[in-house]
Amino acid sequence: MSISTTCEAPEAGRTQDRPAEAGRQLKDLARRGYWVPPGLLTLLVCLYRITRTGLWRDELATWSAIDRSPGQLYALLHHIDAVSGAYYFLLRGWVALVGSSVLLLRLPSAMAMAGSAVLVALIGRQVFDRRIGLTAGLLFTVIPSVSRYGQEARSYAFAVLAVAAASWALLRALERPRIDLRGAGWWGLYAGSVGCAGLFHLVSLAVLAGHAGIVGHRWWRVRARGPVAGFLLSVPLGLLPLLPLAWIGMHQQGQQLGWLDAPSVQYVGDAFWPGLFGSSWTSITVMALAVLPLAWPRGRRRTLDLYLLALLPVGLVWLVSQGGSHYFLDRYLLFTLPFWVLLAASALAGLRPRAVGLVGLVAVVLLAGPQQIQLRKPDARERFDAARAAAVLAADYRPGDGLAVPRGPYHWFFQVDTALRFYLPPQVAPTDVFRAKSAVQQQGLYSAACSQDRTLACLAAVAPPRIWVVTVADRNDPFAGLSDTEKAALTSQYRVRSVTEVPGMVLTLMER
Structure with missing residues (x-):
């Protein structure tokens, strides 16, 4: 009997270990897949009542452009809207495959915003940790302007996606002081993402000011030449294909942007920030949270990169728009939104006790709720049906x-x-x-x-x-x-x- 008992004990032990092992595997999967919930949730939020509002004037311009042959579309871009050409051709190909209902016209933007939420979580993990990455991704989901432009047949969601991808690739490339084979891959992804950002919206290239600031900051800290060389090689590589587009866009800007005025300081406070976040209360809350890390000495260095990405493009475009050409519009700078959200998420994660951070996240959701409802009303974009x-x-x-x-x-x-x-x-x-x-x-x-x-x-x-x-x-x-x-x-x-x-x-x- 004693021999039998001794032989059966290990089997019993293995049986008892199986649930524990399965639990560990699930926990590890959840830990590694922290970026999945933000992506799925953002897609679901963007799809919610996506067809309830009709196409508004900018989306009708999109439809007018893509509802023609490739030759006719190419002729259009020689006269107007060349800066939207890449998006038009992309959407035209999509429509040729799946059709052109309101849902199908807007679905690519919803998917682009979902991809952006994934990248927000990845950047949060890169700069901080998985918990802040997950928090930032979820916070990004509830911002009203994410839903607004994730439900619109225009290129702004794709510009957000490309800028977020370029920023993540840059941060990964800067981890390696020398340009080896793996580092070259990240620099290649960075150059391609920069090119895509310019193709979908030229104003989004203002993010290069923030990227240059990050590279300069890293060089100052470690004096490694590899990241500087990688940046100086990758940026021209990404910008080179955009030169013809920029040249044509310069000659068309009178038709495209003639309705914009030079931005005043009052406009920035009264209209720009509420427009960027899609809600006045959401903008106040997120901006207030984004400032908090400045008060935490241990968090300043890690948040500096995000401040550069969030602030420098806004300041640069505002300064440039004081001249003869005006580009300062909230949706043109939507690509800075992920970095404001990341700063706010880092503040929420730093609050103690942790329950306070959870309360803060819930507060943002509640404050954004009314605008989320408003932007899905039938007359939210146009007053005619x-x-x-x-x-x-x-x-x-x-x-x-x-x-x-x-x-x-x-x-x-x-x-x-x-x-x-x-x-x-x-x-x-x-x-x-x-x-x-x-x-x-x-x-x-x-x-x-x-x-x-x-x-x-x-x-x-x-x-x-x-x-x-x-x-x-x-x-x-x-x-x-x-x-x-x-x-x-x-x-x-x-x-x-x-x-x-x-x-x-x-x-x-x-x-x-």
Whole structure:
């Protein structure tokens, strides 16, 4: 009996060890996968009600650009919006594969923001530890502007992703005082990420000021020449392919940025910071947390890199924008958001007792909540509902119907014709009676109206039995935005059959 007992004991011990071993493996997996929850949670938050708001004017410009052949898109970029060309071609390829619904147009931006959250966690681990990396990634998830631009068919989320990737690669490369084979790989990733950042938004290259500050700081501390050499070689390598784009962009900046003014100090406080974070209260809270590490002597050195990445680009773009060209806009500097979040996360992790840090994270979530709800309302981006208008038109459409929409100085602001074309089914195609050239024909983002002396001739050339007049107005002024000659041509030859009002728009059906 004693022999039997002795032989069975090890087996029993191994059986008892299996749950403990499994627990250790799960714990190790969770420790190594600290970056997974921020990525998944950010994707889920960005996907939440992603289609509830309609496409707004910038997204309609995206649709106008990508809804053409590669040759036509290339011709457009020679005239305007060349700085968005890489994003347009990327999204055009995506749409060719999967389709072009509101969800599918915005999904790449949601995925880019999810990737950015992963990189925020990785940078947090690189600068501090896994716990701060996880905290920063989760904090990044709840910032309203992350959801705002993760639900938008524009390139800003990709610029955030590329800048975060470049910053992480730089920090990894700087770990090695000499450029060996592994270090060369990190420098190669850095150069490629810098190039991608410039392709998706040239203003994001302002982050190079912060990168240069980090490299200089490391050289001052350890006097190693390898990181300096790697930086000086990688930056030109990343920038070289961007030179033609920068040259074309300089000649197009009057069309692209002519509406921006030189930023004042008051604008920075009143509009820039709330816009960067997507909420006034969120910006105040995160900025207050971001300042706390300055009061902790042991944390200053490690947070210096993050302060350089967060502050230097903002200051540089503000200074440059005091001249003849203005680039200072919150969404143009969205790429600095990860570094502000990392600073705030380091402050939360440094609060004692640790429960105070958890309370701080919950406070940020609660303060961001109202704006998260607001930005998902149907009228959060545009006050008119083009999808509802298209549904009304499609329900009573007859082949041969015409269409009249407002153009003129504010055509870019509403883009009614582009919005209707996006939302209408392919078989519903009313003829635009006052359009002289389509956006494709004039190699631009917007169509052109007939000149005033040709208004009657344009209408007579089509002469539809019915015309849908669709304007951004209310029932009191169903012809708002049309020129006097267009109104006179319509009312002299057609009578009003029905007037339908949808949020922010009026559809007036007229018969000959």
